[in-house]
Amino acid sequence: MSDEAATTGKPLLTPFNVIAGIIVVLGLIVTVLRFTVGLDAVTNLSDYNPWGIWIGFDLLVGVALAAGGYVTSAAVYLFGMKKYHSAVRPAILTGFLGYTLVVIALHYDVGRPWRLPYPFIMQRGTTSLLFEVAACVALYLTVLFIEFSPAAMEWLGLKRARKLVVRLTILLTIFGVVLSTLHQSSLGALFLIAPAKLHPLWYSPYLPVYFFVSSIIAGLSMVIFESTLSHRYFADKMDAAHLKEKDTVALGFGKAASLVLAGYFIIKVIGVSEGNNWHLLSTNYGLWFLVELLGFVALPCFLYAVGVRDKNIKLIKWTAAWTVLGLVVNRLNISLVAFNWHLPASERYFPHWMEIVITVFLVTLGVLAFRFIVTRMPILYSHPDYEDH
Amino acid sequence: MEESIHTLQEYMFHTESITYILIIGALLGITFFWLFLSQRDDDEE
Amino acid sequence: MSITRRKFLSWLGAATAGTTLGNTANAASNKHFSGYPNSMGVLFDNTRCIGCRKCEEGCNTVNELPAPERPFDDLSVLNTRRRTDAKTYTIVNRYDAVSNVKIKGPLYRKVQCNHCLEPACASACFVRAFSKTKKGAVIYDASVCVGCRYCMIACPFEIPTYEYDSAFEPRVMKCTMCSPRIEKGLLPGCVEVCPTEALTYGKRTNLLQVARARISKFPDRYVNHIYGENEMGGTSWLYLSAVPYKEVGMREDLGVTPAPKLTAGALSGVPIVVGIWPVLLTGIYAMSKRKEKIANTETKLAVAAAVEQANTEAKANLKSEIEAVNKMKQKEIDNAVKKALEEAAKPKEEEDSDAQPEKAEKKPSEEGS
Structure with missing residues (x-):
């Protein structure tokens, strides 16, 4: 990506735009295939492996990485950490776009996407955790949309509507945290019904707690990561407050992430002990589990701590990216790598290239939407007409 | 119309369905209760 | 064991929950x-x-x-x-x-x-x-x-x-x-x-x-x-x-x-989060709000004190300034009187003193600056 790409009114044929254009065209072609020929034509899904990367990455990772919205708004509006105020809007925007893409991805994955409202309007399968996830994601997407709307309203000059929404801030934030707690944890709880298929090191009655706690880590790291990228490509859109608070946010969120990672590490170890799975650590899956636990939990926890102590913003930023990667590894482990571990290699799943195309296509759409919005709406700066919010 | 519940699945469907109704009621109820509770607070906020 | 119930088909079915719950209550826990x-x-x-x-x-x-x-x-x-x-x-x-x-x-x-x-x-x-x-x-x-x-x-x-x-x-x-x-x-x-x-x-x-x-x-x-x-x-x-x-x-x-038991715990956690989280979060919000209020009051007090101090200082300054101005005025008057006296004495020796009016002109301009 080049700096020109970040600003409007500059030449269109930048390397970023060309690559994004190619991805979008490819994505559209595969989209047509998916919806006219069927899942078989574009995926490697099978009767043994009903969920692929569209669930493992697009849904599980997507929802976790979009956790920055509830984490940041809770910190600022509920916990009173006003000094991170400039991080709220970018985080809410990232969350809103993230959840939107999750819902779009689900349309690709489920067999009959036009029936997605059926759990609410036809028959409610209340014993299913997926019902809980569906209800919360639908509600939370609405909450995020309302939380995001003031930025759009400022852009469009809808002062009265904006005032109404701003008055609801606290209520929306509390609802957001409740709904996020529920569906972040329920995504982990989805796998509770399959103890026979998920490797015992990853299967634990604590799965919902693990998913919830790691979503906080992902949210915090994503805010740092996203602000690093925004600063790099949209610095001209940032106002003084954003530029000034940027390092404060990195230090504060880095410290919080380090602490939560420490707690997460502890409960993960307790999970191994409670499941009496110590002996499995010496197997191949055990080694991979240790890579995740030490390399993507303990290590970033320590690096964040060093970064915060030394006020080393650069280290914090790199650690944030590493932690985000660790979250991806964790979710893919649970949904794909350690799932169906009992099956012979020939029956295991590996994504079809067209599945990857769709995933990359959706991420690209997210980046493009983010760019479209931050170059137009007051996300990285405060609108001069509206004081404080 | 009287029927019996013979499976845990049916039983959980029954209890969870009621639970979800209670959840909706609880979310709305607590919001209005908070308004009722803090309506006469002296300070402006 | 069996539990009698009414057919439970929709959300509306919950209207009959009362009778149903009555029946389940007979069952062992x-x-x-x-x-x-x-x-x-x-x-x-x-x-x-x-x-x-x-x-x-x-x-x-x-x-x-x-x-x-x-x-x-x-x-x-x-x-x-x-x-x-x-x-x-x-x-x-x-x-x-x-x-x-x-x-x-x-x-x-x-x-x-x-x-x-x-x-x-x-x-x-x-x-x-x-x-x-x-x-x-x-x-x-x-x-x-x-x-x-x-x-x-x-x-x-x-x-x-x-x-x-x-x-x-x-x-x-x-x-x-x-x-x-x-x-x-x-x-x-x-x-x-x-x-x-x-x-x-x-x-x-x-x-x-x-x-x-x-x-x-x-x-x-x-x-x-x-x-x-x-x-x-x-x-x-x-x-x-x-x-x-x-x-x-x-x-x-x-x-x-049985499979439903595997998820029963997670499912029953849902209403607990819904019940407790809003209370907890509102509590945290109220605490941070209160802290902010105290901080605000403290700031206000500090500001008020600072303002008062500034006021007293300003008053003192004003006083001394007024005094200074008064002094200057006095000086001016003195000078004017002096000048008038000098002028009155002038006509006698007008031819030989050219420097005198120059001096008189210069004085007011100095005071104005």
């Missing part, structure tokens, strides 16, 4: 469900199976499934390990190495839906597309299915399959225990055609007795374990085997916990 009484099942005895694939054919015929790639009398397909798929509700696999010396030749395993007493697929489905009938079959309703395939994730026996090749109406496909037939009093397709009575259809309770009788009559022939009696909370299909079940590809590590 430690609830146990043993399934529909008199529900049916099938017993598969692998010591009687000859691997003829007639059951596959019977299934295919009565369920009007598409014709297979290779005909049912082609037994060479047994050389490969197969599984059920969207076009096949049941298959038979052959296992050659057998640890029981009483058995000559290979053993076969028939695979189809086990029709759990507490189906994981039904527990997992968010549109209730699956249901356990009173007769014992676990049936699927394609008319509400969204196609999320969570049932396939949930099923410990890996039974539900999906029509991935259909773009517009993909369905989950699995054995229905020939539910339409058994409702009419007919036998399931596979049972009807089995030439060796390896399959026995009957009341599940009776089948358990039959199985136990066979084990006690031929203790050398069978392992002392009826598969499906307790696995995953019990299944309507029951199995007898000459060898430990894992030798014929059946998992023995599934446990006896």
